[in-house]
Amino acid sequence: xxxxxxxxxxxxxxxxxxxxxxxxxxxxxxxxxxxxxxxxxxxxxxxxxxxxxxxxxxxxxxxxxxxxxxxxxxxxxxxxxxxxxxxxxxxxxxxxxxxxxxxxxxxxxxxxxx
Amino acid sequence: xxxxxxxxxxxxxxxxxxxxxxxxxxxxxxxxxxxxxxxxxxxxxxxxxxxxxxxxxxxxxxxxxxxxxxxxxxxxxxxxxxxxxxxxxxxxxxxxxxxxxxxxxxxxxxxxxx
Numbered sequence: 001x002x003x004x005x006x007x008x009x010x011x012x013x014x015x016x017x018x019x020x021x022x023x024x025x026x027x028x029x030x031x032x033x034x035x036x037x038x039x040x041x042x043x044x045x046x047x048x049x050x051x052x053x054x055x056x057x058x059x060x061x062x063x064x065x066x067x068x069x070x071x072x073x074x075x076x077x078x079x080x081x082x083x084x085x086x087x088x089x090x091x092x093x094x095x096x097x098x099x100x101x102x103x104x105x106x107x108x109x110x111x112x113x114x
Numbered sequence: 115x116x117x118x119x120x121x122x123x124x125x126x127x128x129x130x131x132x133x134x135x136x137x138x139x140x141x142x143x144x145x146x147x148x149x150x151x152x153x154x155x156x157x158x159x160x161x162x163x164x165x166x167x168x169x170x171x172x173x174x175x176x177x178x179x180x181x182x183x184x185x186x187x188x189x190x191x192x193x194x195x196x197x198x199x200x201x202x203x204x205x206x207x208x209x210x211x212x213x214x215x216x217x218x219x220x221x222x223x224x225x226x227x228x
Contacts, residue, residue, distance in 0.1 A: 032214035043204050043219035044157070045116065089157065093213040101172055102147075102213045104157040 004092050006105025013112055019077040021108045023090035026071065030092040034102075035064065035075045038087045047088075048075075080112045117141065118220035120205050126226045132193040135223045139186055139207030145169065146188040147208070147217060148180055152201040163188055164211035192225070200227045 005024045013019045023033075034049035050057045050064040050073065057064045063076040077084055090105040117140035125133055139146050148160040159172035163182035174180075177195075182188040192199060202224050206217040 034216070036219075041221070043116065043118070043206075043221045046216055046218060049216065095212045095214050100213045101159040101162070101170055102217060103159075106156045 004090060004103050004105045006090050006108060008108060009106070010109040011111070013080045013110065015080060015082060015112055015114050017080050017112075019080045019084065019110055019112070020074055021088055021090070021110070022072065022074045023092075023105050024070075024072045025092045027092070027094070028071065029094045031095065032093045033064065033066065033073050034091050035062075036089045036091065036104075038089065038107075044089060077110075080110075082112045082114065085110055085112050116218040116220060118205060118207050118218055120203075120220035120223050122223060123221070124224045124226070126228060127195060128228050129195055129197060131195050132191065133195065133225065135190040135192070135203050135205075135225075137188045137190070137205030137207075137220060139188070139205075140218055143207035143209050143218075144186065145208045145211055145217075146182055146186070147206040147213075148174075148188070148190050149204040149206065149219075150201050151204060151222070155201075157204070160190070162211075162213070169211055170213065195227050197227050200225055 035047045036044035037047045038044045048059045048062050061078045066073045088108045091102050093102040119138040121136045144165045147162045150158045160174040162170040180190045202222045204222045206219045208217045
């Protein structure tokens with residue numbers, strides 16, 4: 001009920017291409033869906049987040065697409081650059097009146113090749 | 115720079131020992147979260163404190179404990195260490211007490227058990 005499934009595990013994209021990472025969730029009570037970017041030796045950094053009242057959110061080259069009926073959301077990185085090479089994590093949570101938490105996907109290692 | 119400070123960056127110790135990890139949240143943030151990141155388990159939520167009180171608990175072992183002090187910094191205590199406790203330990207902070215809002219991560223403490 002609390003799982004967030006992320007795919008693919010790893011992804012190689014050419015410079016200038018579009019990187020797409022997908023996540024699926026089960027708990028329909030989730031109301032907050034962030035994406036984090038993590039470089040080696042660093043902590044996860046909040047990249048972009050969406051709430052289920054909108055179907056898409058864009059910040060620069062990064063876009064979250066959200067499909068509430070399918071219980072899926074995805075991260076699109078347009079014009080992918082070598083500096084985007086990192087591990088990306090999706091996550092989901094809901095307002096906690098009790099023992100709630102941010103549940104993370106298993107991560108996608110993205111490599112952008114020249 | 116997320117504004118979350120974790121010390122030490124690296125810790126090497128032996129089985130059976132006890133260690134303390136420290137976290138200073140971003141200025142103004144009242145919640146502190148602790149996560150464990152290992153290769154096979156991904157990012158696992160351990161525990162959350164909000165304004166000095168325990169707010170949410172994940173799969174934290176009984177050998178592990180945490181607290182948040184009046185100045186809002188937090189410490190994670192790990193005792194009777196085992197080889198399997200080797201991992202990255204991250205602290206995150208957020209403004210409020212609910213997990214469905216932005217969490218900002220520190221750069222972690224790498225714990226190695228020999």
